[in-house]
Amino acid sequence: MNNPSHKRSSGLRGHIAGQTSISTVGVRGSGLSYRGYDVIDLAHKSTFEEVAYLLLYGKLPNATELRAYLQTLKGMRQLPPELKQALETIPANTHPMDVLRTGCSLLGNLERETHFDQQLEKANRMLAIFPSIINYWYHFSHHQKRIQENSTEATIGGYFLELLHRQKPSVLHRQVMNVSLILYAEHEFNASTFAARVCASTLSDIHSAITAAIGTLRGPLHGGANEAASELISQWKTPEEAETALMEMLERKELIMGFGHAVYTDADPRNVVIQQWAKHLSEAGAAPELYAIAERVDEVMKREKNLFPNVDFYHAPVYQYMNIPRSLFTPLFVCSRVTGWCAHIFEQRSNNRIIRPKAAYVGPSLQKVLPLAERI
Numbered sequence: 001m002n003n004p005s006h007k008r009s010s011g012l013r014g015h016i017a018g019q020t021s022i023s024t025v026g027v028r029g030s031g032l033s034y035r036g037y038d039v040i041d042l043a044h045k046s047t048f049e050e051v052a053y054l055l056l057y058g059k060l061p062n063a064t065e066l067r068a069y070l071q072t073l074k075g076m077r078q079l080p081p082e083l084k085q086a087l088e089t090i091p092a093n094t095h096p097m098d099v100l101r102t103g104c105s106l107l108g109n110l111e112r113e114t115h116f117d118q119q120l121e122k123a124n125r126m127l128a129i130f131p132s133i134i135n136y137w138y139h140f141s142h143h144q145k146r147i148q149e150n151s152t153e154a155t156i157g158g159y160f161l162e163l164l165h166r167q168k169p170s171v172l173h174r175q176v177m178n179v180s181l182i183l184y185a186e187h188e189f190n191a192s193t194f195a196a197r198v199c200a201s202t203l204s205d206i207h208s209a210i211t212a213a214i215g216t217l218r219g220p221l222h223g224g225a226n227e228a229a230s231e232l233i234s235q236w237k238t239p240e241e242a243e244t245a246l247m248e249m250l251e252r253k254e255l256i257m258g259f260g261h262a263v264y265t266d267a268d269p270r271n272v273v274i275q276q277w278a279k280h281l282s283e284a285g286a287a288p289e290l291y292a293i294a295e296r297v298d299e300v301m302k303r304e305k306n307l308f309p310n311v312d313f314y315h316a317p318v319y320q321y322m323n324i325p326r327s328l329f330t331p332l333f334v335c336s337r338v339t340g341w342c343a344h345i346f347e348q349r350s351n352n353r354i355i356r357p358k359a360a361y362v363g364p365s366l367q368k369v370l371p372l373a374e375r376i
């Protein structure tokens with residue numbers, strides 16, 4: 001707990017904690033870029049698998065490389081029988097992020113990284129198998145069904161949707177998933193990536209580093225914000241109801257999930273793209289009021305707090321429109337961000353020194369240990 005006499009924690013805001021050539025976040029003139037490519041440009045012109053390749057191999061693939069990469073990933077989707085067995089023991093009321101954390105950790109036991117030259121193969125395996133882990137557990141625990149990992153879907157987004165809904169996704173939903181996964185793929189030294197790098201800096205294995213990252217992403221101040229934003233907007237039936245309730249929340253100084261950012265000060269560049277898709281989906285299908293409510297919350301937050309939506313806010317209606325259960329929102333984020341995390345683990349390993357900052361001590365001054373009988 002915080003001691004009120006202490007200054008508010010800086011959260012390391014503004015401190016340079018290392019170097020990276022993987023992405024820029026909020027750097028004047030380059031906004032958010034992955035290896036020198038603007039994320040908006042990538043979202044418009046590439047697929048998530050091209051972005052995954054860019055992050056993991058350091059360059060955009062050509063057509064031949066992409067074809068081969070898609071095949072490689074497709075061939076890595078199968079779950080080991082021991083992992084299926086373990087997933088079957090996890091209760092239905094477990095949060096899927098905890099399932100994924102356990103699944104990743106167990107994979108690290110079954111397919112150990114015994115040497116760092118296996119890191120790329122292990123990264124691709126996690127990228128390919130995470131949708132299988134989530135959906136296998138989800139269908140077994142919720143519907144007592146053992147699903148098969150076989151699918152003709154070439155992309156990770158399409159594969160995830162097919163496993164989840166047990167039918168081919170529409171072209172529109174495939175397209176939206178592709179963009180969503182691109183936007184979530186990488187974000188410099190955010191909390192989960194930093195956790196992965198700290199773990200990797202001890203020369204631990206890649207599964208341990210990714211397990212640490214999953215546990216870190218889980219919190220509502222980080223990846224869990226998309227689920228919290230969905231809960232928020234789903235409780236209201238009209239924009240007017242939303243505005244009244246939101247004003248009361250602000251009055252009570254409550255935190256509104258999906259708004260604000262630790263680095264961006266004016267806007268989250270990813271929001272423009274995902275908001276457009278939320279609007280498009282609302283016009284294309286049922287429940288247009290959900291988007292209208294989200295838009296009203298956005299307007300009120302701007303007017304009252306001068307706060308902007310981050311990437312998570314409009315992801316809430318987007319995923320809801322695609323009938324994705326709320327508890328799978330953050331695991332989907334993992335299916336994308338595992339690429340950025342692995343790229344950072346590779347980078348950390350390539351120029352490693354154990355990450356070990358210092359703390360400013362604010363505890364009691366040195367004192368003698370009293371014998372047990374003399375203590376009150």
Ligand SMILES: CC(C)(COP(=O)(O)OP(=O)(O)OC[C@H]1O[C@@H](n2cnc3c(N)ncnc32)[C@H](O)[C@@H]1OP(=O)(O)O)[C@@H](O)C(=O)NCCC(=O)NCCS
Pocket residue numbers: 011220221222223225254255256257258259260261262263305307310311312
């Ligand atoms: C993202 C976040 C953790 C950044 O935290 P931060 O850098 O520490 O920002 P601060 O807490 O310094 O925010 C500055 C002020 O804005 C307020 N604020 C920030 N985000 C807010 C939000 N989502 N709702 C209401 N007020 C908010 C803070 O209370 C603070 O007010 P104060 O100066 O009166 O204390 C924070 O904005 C937040 O908790 N957002 C909601 C969770 C979320 O969407 N996370 C996903 C991030 S991609």
